[in-house]
Amino acid sequence: MIALSLAEIAAVVGGDLRLAGSSTADTVVDGVVDTDSRNMVPGSVFVAKPGAETDGHRFVGSALAAGAALAIVEHAVDDEITQIIVPDVIVALADLAREVVARVRAAGDLRIVGITGSNGKTTTKNFLARILADEGETVAPINSYNNEVGAPVTMLRVTYDTRFLVSEFGADAPGSIARLAGLVEPDIAVVLMVGMAHAGGFGGIEATAKAKSELVAAARPEGTAVLNIDDSRVAAMGELARSRGMQVVSFGQSTAADVQAHDLEVTASGTSCIIEAAGQSLPLHLRVLGAHHIGNALAAIAAAGVLGVSASDAIARLETVEIAERWRMQPMGSDRVRIINDAYNASPDSMSAALRTLAQITGPGERTVAVLGAMSELGETAGEEHDRIGLLAVRLNIQRIVVVGPEARRLYISAIGEGSWDSEAIFFPDQDAAFDYLRTELRDGDRVLVKSSNSVGLRHLGDRLGELFS
Template sequence: MIALTLTEIAAAVNGELHLHGTDSAETVVSGVVDTDSRTMEPGAVFVAKPGETTDGHLFVGTAVEAGAVLALVERVVDEPVTQIVVPDVVLAIADLAREVVARVRAAGDLKIVGITGSNGKTTTKNMLATILRPEGETVAPKGSYNNAVGAPLTMLRVTHETRYLVCEFGADAPGQIGRLAGLVSPDVGVVLMVGMAHAGGFGGLDGTVREKSELVRAVRPGGIAVLNADDHRVAGMAPIADERQLEVRWFGESERADVRSGSLEVTATGTHTTVTIEGRELPLHLRVLGGHHIKNALAAITAAGALSIAPETAIERLETMELAERWRMQVLTQSPIRIINDAYNASPDAVAAALRTLAQITGPDERMVAVLGAMSELGEHSVEEHQKIGLLAVRLRIPRIVVVGQEARALYLAAVAEGSWSDEAVFFESADEAFEYLKTELRPGDSVLVKSSNAAGLRFLGDRLGESFS
């Protein structure tokens, strides 16, 4: 965080300052801001966030021992540290982030990109950060820091030397993207796609469209909206951009796209395509596994272009990437058994894309094995969407479908009903049971995809398989 006095921080969060020791109202604080006491270091600010299973106020002492000099709290804690008391620490860090980013922007040339979409946010964020970092100090979220806590904490990492801030905006309730993007008013807003991810929390796809479009509404006047030309729901946000007097730049496979991809060649070592920009054709070999990531790459190239980065430069830097993020199409082993761990997030679109990738990269003498868990936050659509994935797995002729967990049982039943005979589709209650089965079932030449939502926990099953067959 940039240097601020205690008075300035208290004013930004509308909090009550309780000084300790030799601190005064003019004492300057400039350390990291975080909710995790384990990440504290000398000069840090600890945010005592209440949680579902524990309460950050219980760890203020631990944070102080690690070097925290200020605690943002909802009640005074009996610990030897200056504290600022606010009604809600989550809202307070958002207010603090707004103040910090505004000061940095006013004093320099900070450019801000916001990214949202039902799928691909984290991958696209990492791709864009890879392109931007050689240009200057770039702040981007750790992992999927895209919610009401993670997004402001990312914003608070900016300094007066920061040239680019890349924000990832997710939502699990209506209005969240508008609130988060409104904290920084991005110069560039990227909308990747609208799908069933989190649709249960928005009342269906129409609600999801409204939520994602809030990023376009939040882009600052004179800014640029980067939209997916192939997704009619995203393309339908162009009138909002026009109302806001934003420039629209398109990406995708459509002829209308400003940054367009051609045919794909998908292999176990990456995806080859040609990117057309302003009439020029540029080859792209993306080492990140999965043809569906080409669309994310197009979005990153388009956003980089909006920041005056040449497409040749963007492509050259993208080709250095080997992994989008841990647990996202992460190839743990290639031989004798290929293990792909993609079990951090799973919407219906993402699972379908991963299954198609499995089919594309598996050779004629190899066997496909899909280890599938639940897709979360689908609400009333959950059973139907799991059934669709079961049908797709069978139609892709995947000979071993391993389904884990009761929440995914509809997937297993649909696969059986579609004609997955005998032990082609199997069901296990737990990841441990599935692991014991797979230890003896897998054989050299198998290509194994592990895919589920984060809540299902199969990413750890994928790691265990990787260790066992490395």
């Protein structure tokens, strides 16, 4: 965080400053701001967030021991630490992020990119951050820091030397993206796709589309919307952007896209294609597995182009990226038994894309194995969407379908109903049982996909398999 006095911070968050030790109102703080006491270093600000399982106020002492200079709290704590008492620490965190970004923006040439979409946010964020890092200091979220805590914490990492802030915006309800993006008013709004991920929490896909459009509505009127022309709901957001005076740059595989890809070829070493941008035809070999990541690459190239980075430079930098993120199409194991651990998140769209990738990268004499868990937050559509994935796995001729956990049992039943038999589809109630089966079932030449929503935790099963067959 930029240097601010304790008095300035208290004024920004509208809190009651209570000094401790040798601190005065003029004492300057410029360290990390976080809700996790384990991330504290000398001079940090600890935000004591109450939670469903634990309360951050219990860890103020740990934060102080690690060097925290200030705690933002909702009630006074006994620890000998300077504290600012506020009604709501999450609101205070947002207020502080808004002020810090505004000061940096006013003092220099900070450009802000906001990214949202039902799938692909983190991958696109990582792609764009890699491209922009060679242009100047770039701040981007760690992992999937895209919620009411993660987004402001990321924003607070900017300094007066930062040239680019890449923010990822998730949503757990209508209005979430509007609130988070409204803190910084991005110069560029990137919308990737509207899918069934989290649709249960929004009341359907049209409500999901409206929620994603909040990013375009929150962007600067003189800014740019970077939109996926292949998704009709996203493409329709161009009308909203133009009504606000924004420029629109499209990406996709359509020949109408400003930045487009064609001649896709998917192999076990990645995906190749030809990129058309700014009148140039340029080859791209993306080492990240899966044709669906080409769309994320196109979005990153398009956004970087708005910021003045040539397509050729963007492509050269993208070709250095080996994995999108841990647990996202992450190759593990060995050439003998290749594990693809993609179990950080799962939606019907990403599950389908991962299964198709598994089928595409498996060669003659090799066997496809899909280890699948439940897709969360689908609401009333959960049953039919799990049915659809079971059918797809069979129709793609996935040779072993290993379903884990009671929430995914309907996927298993659907696969059986579609004609998977003779142990081609098998169900296990938990990860340990699945691991015991797979450790003896997997053989040389197997290509194994592990896929589920984050809450199911199959990523840990993927790690165990990756280590076993490394």
